[in-house]
Amino acid sequence: MSIALLIEQLLNGLQLGVMLFLMAAGLTLIFGVMGLINLAHGSLYMVGAFACAAVAAATGSFWIGLVASLIAAAAAGAIMEVTVIRRLYERDHLDQVLATFALILIFSEGTRWLFGSFPLYLDIPPLLQGAVPLPGGGQYQLYRLAIIGVGIVVAIGLYFLISRTRLGMRIRAGEADREMIAALGVDIRTLYTVVFALGAALAGLAGALVGALQSVQVGMGEPALILAFVVIVIGGIGSIKGALFGAILVGVVDTMGRFLLPKALALMIPAAQAGPIGAALASMLIYVVMALILAFRPSGLFAAQS
């Protein structure tokens, strides 16, 4: 096993982590501010990917598609919030789970209706094609590096948005005491719609970016959603810092587990068995990590709320 391969896998883990952060940041923001558990967040991810693929195919430009994905996901999120989600804030989590589960069914079948059952494909833009050399030999896809870059920019941007701007101040106030900021004259309904649309746009961005690496198809949002849940549970629901930390942890542990576990097992048992057993164990690894963390810190590593 060469150093270059190890670095490549680490970068892959980081790229997965960054993608999960884009998903988890929106989820955790929505939970922190509105107290809402949104299963349909994966549908917004799918909307972003489909919008990007469809617009990129029509215009020939990935970049216009990327902008379209942000707009489409934010719009879908805003419509979702105004028509359905708004009625759920006062309900218990069970109702929220069910209503957003229903939204998944509607979005998935609706998308299949519009685009058919065949996956769409999205090409990596020419600017980001190619690879960069890694230390120790080997090469790494430029596009994946760009995704990591986007994630870092979004993380910094969110930090400034939340800690330095008026909107961020309101979001933090909404987390702390929603009645009080409503009493102080902040239009809480609009604030909620804006936060929801912001989270939706981040999910759509993640979907569009990943769409160029995989095929764009119905149901692509669900695995990402469940991983994002693991991320925010590990990080502490409501905490953006927790989402960032949890996302990188899950991304790296999952990727390195799949890479290293079969190899490690091969040292102990025959290689023919080590492959499948290692793969089976690796697919469970992040859930084991989550269970361990929750067993010791039931409200996550960076619990934002009491």
Added chain:
Amino acid sequence: MTNASPTSRETIVNALLALLLLGLPLLAFAMGEPFYITLATRIAVLALAAVGLNIALGLGGLVSFGHAAFFGLGGYAAGILATHAFDGVPLFAGIPGTVSMPVIWLVTMVACGLVALPIGAISLRTAGVYFIMITLAFAQMIYYFAISWPAYGGEDGLSIYVRNEFPGVNTTQPLPFFLICYAVLMAALGLFWLLRGSRFGAALQAARQNATRLSAVGIAPFNIRLVAFIISAMVTGVAGALFADLNKFVSPSMMSWHMSGELIVLIILGGKGRLFGPVAGAMLYVLFEFALGGITERWQFFLGLILLGVVLFARGGLLGLLAGKARHG
């Protein structure tokens, strides 16, 4: 407990639902329409799975989003034991497989209990949204394990060549198999009824309504909830074994999070915490699936709309509509 009018009305509705579920397949048998017997069997098995979940969710207020794991475990217990019996290969340490349903159910209950114990013990340290997500995550863990473990079919699943046997009953015929499923469902409903009326059930419901007060009278909510979670998992597991026998097939999709969601949907459609809520819910769900599925390929779209309508506007589900509000929340 005095029989106030809504209670007796609910009893009548329950009896009607039980008779309806029994009568339809008998009628279908008389008319020589085995397809409808299979449909009724599907209702009975899904209702059984939801009765199991209703113990945790309805009585205990534990929103487990991972009960598909136990449903699938039951399915795999049936599939794996039957495969070993069929091939004549011992399971391990010389223990043979089996095609006897009662033995399979027993193994299922032990397996589900053993898996539910650690899952429950860790998950119940958390509450609310964390509990929902951690049960989901555990179920995903088992789901991915089933997908990537090649010995029993992995992603492709496992076929059961001949439906497993029950002493004295010809299970290969649709009607006798339906009657087995119906009998197990009634037994599970009896268990639910006994639990709800028992001291344990009172403590479990108190844990849902006010855990602090329950602790103050000297009962630890954690233990009560854990036992309820385990019983709940066992019942859902048996339903999974029957589901595998119904389809003569088990695959990881039985453990998918969609399945967990569907089980919750069944309960909410019927009425959360109500004795016959899961039965009413399963009837509605399978009928939707059948009726809408006949009209349009996109029936899940409309199922989503209907479900959304029920959650937003018709709280209490079908039983709430038919038999009035539950006596206490």
